[in-house]
Amino acid sequence: MPPPSSANSWLIARRFGVVIDAGSSGSRLQIYSWKDARVVDGGRALNALPKVEKGTQDSEEWSMKTEPGISSFADNPDGVAPYLAPLIEHARAHIPPSVQPDTPIFLLATAGMRLLSSKQQADILQVTCNFLRSQSNFRLDSASAAGPCGSSVRIITGEEEGLFGWIAVNYLMDGFTGSSEDRLTYGFLDMGGASTQIAFEPSHKEQDKSENLIDIRLRLLNGREVHHKVFVTTWLGYGTNQARERYVGATVDTHEAHRLPPVSSAEEVVLDPCLPKNLRLPVSPLDTFSSHPKTPYILLGTGSFEQCLQQTLPLLNKNAPCPDTHCLFNGVYVPPIDFSASHFIGISEYWYSSEHVFGLGGAYDVIQYERAASEFCARDWTDILKQHEVSRQQGRLGGDGQVEQDGQVVNTGVWGPQVEIARLQLQCFKAAWIVNVLHEGIGMPRIVDPGGNSTGHDNKAEAQAQRMGLGRPTFQSIDSVGDVSVSWTLGKMVLEASKEVAPLSTEDRPLVDPLDDQPSGTSVIKPVRPPFFDFASIEDRISGHLPSSISRQSLGFSPVAFFFYSSLCIILLFLYRMRHRLRSTLRRYRRDHDFGYESYSLEDGTRSPSPWSSSPNRLSFDPIFRPIKHLSTTLGSRPPRLPPVQARSYAPSLRRTRNSPTRSFSYPLAKSPNGLSTSDTINGTATAFVPGSPRLSDGNIVSNGSLSSLTSRSRNSSQVNLSSIGPRQMTSRTSSGSHAPIGSLFLEE
Structure with a gap:
């Protein structure tokens, strides 16, 4: 369909945002929109957050889902582009082209991607970023430490899911209006296939004692900021699908430990109370959660909800060591929860397992819930399949397993097309898992006083919940409020819309995501980043090549x-x-190189730049070796010992064969650091520097007068008397009492 026209009055001053929830079982694109904060009328509307709603006028077109999850492309990253193409095309078709460059798009991956290796994560994120940049005009962040597309394409933590979900729930329940003293916030529970989260705002009394609270900042339309301190944590591996895999592995291991000697049949039958009665479900070999041999098994359902509760209870790992004073399950710290005053809302699996099969979504009653689960588990699987087929043929859309006529329930066990066979197969297990997580894990009481606490806060919470179509129970599962679906993606968009509101003061800090807003080093929750070593x-x-031990x-x-x-x-x-030996080796290496370069200068009579030279006009390696030299001199606790210096006194003298002036010749050498040539004239005689010659503290070559106090490396001096030999002949080296500095040549006329 063509993009909507800008002449549409609904589009005037409307802002858009796109979020792709890349989950473990599929990716869902959701389009949101809100009015520009600068055109919102004054009055009471300014004392609220921007009104975020569906991003399409057609309520059914704002969302689109594709399967499977993006993590399924771990071994085939090139398949990501055609996988995402329908989603991006859907967004482009429903957002005006003129506003697309200003429309942020986010692809935020959850638990499924967190289970992959760092290389697989990086490959998928890179391909996704490249595809979005080339195939859409939506706004993307620049590359940063968060990823190739910054924060626009990344993997979010389970804690971030919980924080965004907490924002969404309280946004829909008007939890951010009113004064800070009267403001009520709801706790948030979310359970997916791989993980489960909890997020709530502890009471003021508990906030002073609680640890690891996250500061959430939002901005109302009037520019005023609201602050909440929220505790959030996640249990990776405690979603329904991951818990089911661990359960099957433990069940098969128990069967292996207690089975009789092996029989000749090609498959083994394992009794499973968490499956409907007589349901036979094949199980592939389990490598991750079980240590049994790779043998095919058949799980045979016995349909006992009570036994299922008992067998799934150890999966909570309640006996894990608790590093703090208060833990819920698996050794995870959570501040104490006052359920008489705190009210929780659950989404995702809490809603699906309650509403789609039992028809018990909304206010939660544990007695009613367990009764419905027991009846369902005890039903024969063939009977469940028959009822499902009848429901499919008749096109029932209720999804709650009930058929009503004239306001009366005339049949049960009838499900709509959205209830798939896989849902019915695992419904018994999922129901038991939810009950255990709520009551044995989180600690929610099974029996709650109907009268409850009569404080002013609770009365207001009850009135607010009733106004929004919700009851007053301690826990309730919901899927939407009004026509807006409850999802952590909504919370992300509420935060993005809040960022666009101008602050009251220029000194106010800009709004950022909660985990990016914590003081450095104070938060124990870290964003997902691929590790340097995977x-x-x-x-x-x-x-596979290592023993299990x-x-x-x-x-x-x-x-x-x-x-x-x-x-x-x-x-x-x-x-x-080895620090002393390494230091000595480094010094010897530098000394040998210095000697070699200066020797070449003496032989060819040219100026050869040394790589160790510090002259600004020459190549210098000092910046490279200075840190190494400094390290070598500081690592050792004592300097290397040098042999003692044997001082001998020499009385060098200069002999002239004639009274005529003596012509002195010296080879041009590299200049010393003080700018003087390494060839100086002593008493009218040219002297040339040779490595190892003694120097004074100022760097000059020792004169005749000073030479007697030092030791020369050469004990011979050479003189050349050109008058005593023929032309182009050279005298032999003599050893006489008179010595000239080494390197001096005298030519007599």
Whole structure:
């Protein structure tokens, strides 16, 4: 369809934003929009956040989903472009071209991508960034430490999901209006296939004692900022799908430990109380969550919800060591929660497992929920399939398993087309897992006083919840409020719309994402960045060649990381022990190079620049070797010992054969650092510097008068008397009592 026309009154001063939720099972594109803050009418509307709503006038066109998850392209990154093409085309078709360059687009990947190796993550993000830059005009961040497209294309942490979801829930429930004393906020629970999150604002009393609180800043339309301190944490591997895999692995291991001697059948049957009765479900060999041989198994459902609750309870790992004073499960610290005053809202799997099959979405009653789950699990699988087929043929759209006529429920167990077979197969397990997470994990009481607490805050919470169509229970599952779906993507867009509001003062800090707003080094939650060394991927490649006794699961730490850091420590210790020898070697190397360059200068009579020269007009390696030299002189605790100097006194004298002036010749040499030539004249006689010649403290060559106090490296002096030999003949070297400085040549006329 063509893009909407700018002549449409709905589009006047409208801003847009696009978010792609790249989850573990699929990627969903969502288009949001809001009015420009500069055109919003005054009054009460200014004391609220920007009104973020669906980004299309057609309520069904604002969202689009594609499957599978983007993480499925880990081994085929080139498949990302055609995978994302329908989503980008959908966004381009519903956002006016004139505003697309100002429309931010975000592809934020969640738990599925977090399970990949760092190289796989980097490859997918790079291909995604390249595709979005070349195939769309939407606004993308520049490359940064967050990724090739900055914060526009990246992997978000489970904590960020929780924070964005917390913003979305309280935005829809008007939790950000009113004064700070009367403001009410709801806790947020989210459960996906791979992880589960919790985010809530502790009471003022608990905030003073709580740790690791995240400061969330938002800006109202009047420019005033609102602040909340929120605790958030995530449990990776505790989503329904990952928990199911761990459960199956533990169930098969238990079967292996208690089974009778092997039989001749090609497959083994394992009883599973978390499947509907008589459902036979084949299981592929489990390499990750089970240590049993790679044998095909058949899970046979026994349909006992009570046994399923018992067998899934150990998956919470309640006995894990707690590093702090208060932990919920798997050793994760969470501040104490006062459920008499705190109200939680759950989305995603909390809604799907309650509403789509049981028809119990909304206010949560544990007794009613467990009764519905027990009845469902105990049903025969063939009966469930029959009911599902009837529902599909009749086109039932309720999705709640009930058929109503004239306001009366006339049938149950009838589901709409959105309830797939896979959902019905795992519904018993997912229901048990949710019950255990809520009550045994988070600690929500199973019985809540219907009267509850009668404080003013609770009365206001009840009135607000009723006004928004929600009840007053401690926990309730929802999918949408009004016509807006509750999702962490909505929270991200509320934050982006809030960033566009002008602050009251120019001194106000700009709004940023919560994790980027924490003081350096204070937050224990770090953004997802591929590590410099990907130990996990190395372990994956070599795990099949290592015995199970030295695996990460057996040792409790990474053996590859241990080997790497141990080797690094050994190398550093070796270098430290060899520091004196290394320093001496470095000094000898520099001295030999200095001698070689100066020797060449003496032989050819030309000025040869030394690489160690500090002259600004010559090539110099001092900046390179200065740090090494400094390191070599500071590592050692004592300097190397030098042989004692044997001082002998010489009385050098200069002999002239005639009274005629003596012509002195010296080879042109490199200048010393003080600008003088290394060839000086002593008593009218030219002297040339030879490496090893003694010098004074000012750098000049020692004169005849000073030479007696030092030791010369050469004990012979040479004189050439041209009058005593024929032309072009040279006298032999003599040893006489008279010595001239080494390197001096006298030519007699």
